[in-house]
Amino acid sequence: xxxxxxxxxxxxxxxxxxxxxxxxxxxxxxxxxxxxxxxxxxxxxxxxxxxxxxxxxxxxxxxxxxxxxxxxxxxxxxxxxxxxxxxxxxxxxxxxxxxxxxxxxxxxxxxxxxxxxxxxxxxxxxxxxxxxxxxxxxxxxxxxxxxxxxxxxxxxxxxxxxxxxxxxxxxxxxxxxxxxxxxxxxxxxxxxxxxxxxxxxxxxxxxxxxxxxxxxxxxxxxxxxxxxxxxxxxxxxxxxxxxxxxxxxxxxxxxxxxxxxxxxxxxxxxxxxxxxxxxxxxxxxxxxxxxxxxx
DNA sequence: TTGCAGGGGTCAA
DNA sequence: TTGACCCCTGCA
Numbered sequence: 001x002x003x004x005x006x007x008x009x010x011x012x013x014x015x016x017x018x019x020x021x022x023x024x025x026x027x028x029x030x031x032x033x034x035x036x037x038x039x040x041x042x043x044x045x046x047x048x049x050x051x052x053x054x055x056x057x058x059x060x061x062x063x064x065x066x067x068x069x070x071x072x073x074x075x076x077x078x079x080x081x082x083x084x085x086x087x088x089x090x091x092x093x094x095x096x097x098x099x100x101x102x103x104x105x106x107x108x109x110x111x112x113x114x115x116x117x118x119x120x121x122x123x124x125x126x127x128x129x130x131x132x133x134x135x136x137x138x139x140x141x142x143x144x145x146x147x148x149x150x151x152x153x154x155x156x157x158x159x160x161x162x163x164x165x166x167x168x169x170x171x172x173x174x175x176x177x178x179x180x181x182x183x184x185x186x187x188x189x190x191x192x193x194x195x196x197x198x199x200x201x202x203x204x205x206x207x208x209x210x211x212x213x214x215x216x217x218x219x220x221x222x223x224x225x226x227x228x229x230x231x232x233x234x235x236x237x238x239x240x241x242x243x244x245x246x247x248x249x250x251x252x253x254x255x256x257x258x259x260x261x262x263x264x265x266x267x268x269x270x271x272x273x274x275x276x277x278x279x280x281x282x283x284x285x286x287x288x289x290x291x292x293x294x295x
Numbered sequence: 296t297t298g299c300a301g302g303g304g305t306c307a308a
Numbered sequence: 309t310t311g312a313c314c315c316c317t318g319c320a
Contacts, residue, residue, distance in 0.1 A: 034305065128304040134302085134316065180314025185305085222305050243303040288303080 004084060010070040015077070022087035024109020025058050031110050031153065031285040033232045035123050035136045035161070036143075046152075048143070049080055050116065051159040053152040057082075058109075067152055078114045090278050096271070098254040100279065103132065103286035110281050114234030117190065117200045119160040125185050125220040125229045134178070141177035142166065163193040173175040185220025192218060208236045223261075237277040240268035241284075248293025249283050 001008055007018040029037040037047035037056075042127040044057035054077065055066040065077055078084065091104050117226035122142075126135050139160070146169055164175070165192035174183040175189045192198055198218065203211040208230065227241035242248070242264050250264050251257065259267075272279040287293060 110309080124303090125305095129302060129313075130304085131302055134314095138317095175299095175314090180317065181312090182314080220305065224304060228303085241303085245303060284303085 001070075003076065003248055006083065008070065008073060011067065013068075014064055015068045015070060015073045017059055017065070017073070017083075020063040020083070021061065021126075022091070022109060023058050023081075024062060024110060025056055026227045027039050027107050027109035027285065028081075028111050028113065028281070030282055031107060032288065033113055033228075033281070034115060035139045039066070039221070041132065044098065046157075046225050048150065048157050048159055050076055051148065052076060053150050053157045055153075079234075080114050085111070087111060087278075090275060094272065094275055094279050094282070099245065100134075100282065103282040106289070107282050107285040110165045110279060110285060112231065112237075115232050116160065117229065117233040119202070120161060120229050121189065121200070121215070121218070121221070122160075122166070122186055122235045124232075125189060125218070126179055126226070128182060128220060128225065130182075136177045139178050142174070145169070145173065145177065163190045166190040167194050178209045182220055185218070189218045189220065203230070204235050208238055211236060212239070231277040231280070238274045240265060240272070240276040240280045242268075242280075242293065243284075244282060245293075246284050249287035253283075 005109040006020065009016050011029050024042060025045050026039070029039070029047070031079055034047075037045040039045055040055070042057065044055050046053065046055045052068070052072060054068050057064045065073060068077060094100050094104065123135065123139055126138050143158035143160050147158035149159045150159065162182055166186060166267060171183060171187050174186055177183075179186060186224070193200060198214055202257070206214065211230055212223065212226045215221050215229055216223070221229070224243055227239040230236040231241060247261070247264060251259050254267065255263070268276045268279065
């Protein structure tokens, strides 16, 4: 069948999508935006989204989503993988200088996933002063303890637990997931969401500055985490999450000197405009994989 | 083998 | 503006 410009067919346990451009699972799942996708020996990725497990692989324009029906594709995967967006056009618009050109050539298959806002919020609270393997372990442990079990291919997977579940878990249980000093932030954030003190579903309707302010009401959420949450949940694209890697790459490539957080934010906003979030992803992936700025 | 620095930030003083 | 923070890994 034709679905929004793609040729899609269902076959046994999978959906096959033809003519998918600007897509590389390694770039997408290892560019730092998500912590729940596990790379398989064949470079496909298996992960859990909205209570469904899937395995995603890609070759020569063909995207294969295993353990998915046509309905799942329409209800979940099309949006989650941001397939409605023309990344070729974005790359053309961001092709402003040699640095961006190189970064986009390097991470040509990056797409920004539209992840569950709550899951991204907790994941990035955990990310503060932490490393990716540790973040993945903690998120996996919380899911295993408080999420719902899903069987796939002889393995058990777990959905990400809701605010009620994490709040009821209590501080000691959360600390068993190795989140360290961030656990008290998670517990209080869960409480605030559960009680409706901050309504996550209302963020999309706010302007970016207001949405960022709202998110920063949560403990453990500063400007960097707030921007990550907005960007990786697909809520806002005109943000430029600035962590140590982004700071390094911007100083090395654009400023040629040390620059403050505010200087970098202002530059990104005026130079990349509404596409700042996409620029950040290309630059971050390029910088981290090539260890730019670490001499 | 043991010890120590430091990591995709945020909070509190 | 600056140090502390959980926990783990890498590297003397």
